[in-house]
Amino acid sequence: MKEQFTWHGGRLSDARAHFGDSGEPWIDLSTGISPFPWVDAADILPDWLALPDPAKLDKMEAIAAQYYGVHPANICAVPGSEMGLRLLDPILALPALYFTPCYRTHADIFRDSRGISGFQTPDRPSAVLLANPNNPDGYVVPQETLKRWLEDLEDIKSWLIIDEAFADVMPGISMAEMVDDNRRLILTRSFGKFFGLAGVRLGFILGPKRIVSAYRKLLGDWPVSGGALDIGIAAYSDHPSTNEMRAAITDRAAQLDDILHRHGYTPLGHCPLFRLIETGSALALFERLAQRHILTRPFDGNLNWLRFGLPADDDALERLDRALLSG
Incomplete structure (x- = not known):
């Protein structure tokens, strides 16, 4: 093999x-x-000669925020949800636990991490990462269970990070409604998987303003391409x-x-x-x-x-x- x-x-x-x-x-x-x-992508003709427009970025993030059900201040566009995950280590600077089996990238995100087969409360402040639905087995953790885990983690100043890359087709399982500046919850969302346009390389971080600000500082003024902005604005508006x-x-x-x-x-x-x-x-x-x-x-x-x-x-x-x- x-x-x-x-x-x-x-x-x-x-x-x-x-x-x-x-x-x-x-x-x-x-x-x-x-x-x-999403079939209308072929009709969109981005201006490849211009830098991505910051006003378009704001517009796309606002439309995506409405789609996901969060405040626009709690969302940040990233060049693919995997890149969003890989930036977590420098932003949180914490040891991590990741659920297994898992998307292979999850084991590579944090320098100090170990796999766990079920929920464990860390013995020190940590990041706990899982996918919901999980990849590769498609297992779904019920929302009420995730809420209990979040409360347990917040009690010890730990973070719950949920990779919701496959959640668009099952919107009822998302924890987006819990995203708040006072919660230790971070979600990653993928555009390409559900919309069938993986080459656009577009994803989002949903989390507290301080986490969103940290991502913006790392990514700079042009986190995604002009084409991703045009396609994202149109696709997220096409209910x-x-x-x-x-x-x-x-x-x-x-x-x-x-x-x-x-x-x-x-x-x-x-x-x-x-x-x-x-x-x-x-x-x-x-x-x-x-x-x-x-x-x-x-x-x-x-x-x-x-x-x-x-x-x-x-x-x-x-x-x-x-x-x-x-x-």
Whole structure:
């Protein structure tokens, strides 16, 4: 197994080089990025000759704040939610606990950190990081549980940091309503995953003003590109398309579940953007699907896991169905 396929999804160039590129086109199911992109992005023509307009940044953050349900003073645009996470270490300057299993980046964010398999109250002020929905298993922590954890952490001057990169398709689980200047709560949100436009590299930090100010100081006057500003303003204002995309993602996840069930696999997790299966033949299944130009996501931390993103159309669903049948 080549390490690049277990490190991150989206390694389609590596897959072509390793497994070949003749025959049917590749289907990339290795990420949790929506296959239903916000369609109006192609009609937006940014001014690439000008520096990003600070007034547009303010406008986009205000529109995104309304979308997420926070005050505009409690949001900061970042060049992708992963970058937002990676800046937490210099901003908080605390040891950290991160939940496992987890998005691989979580283990790299803090210099002084260790993984935990369930909630633990730290013995000293710390940052506690988790994803909700979690990646890769799609587990969702109920909001009431998160509120209890936040109160316990605040009692010892610790922080709760929640990576909500996949929460747009499940808005009811978000802790955005709890973001306040007096809370020790920081959320990260991703634009690209739900809107299907990962290349825009746009994300947000939601948190107290002092945290937002620290991010602004680190990022400077132009935290994201002019194109990201134009696309973000339009997409976050397009509520009908948002509702349609959420419904399409949920429907496609149900279709994927049906296929996996039909072939004897039990899909795990509650996040509609991806499904995880557990099987002793996970690596062999990854190889078999890749030979048929279907890229999925294996994990070196658990060799029995294989994660499937959502097929983009009926043809992709049928090809996956045939490939699973042929094994």
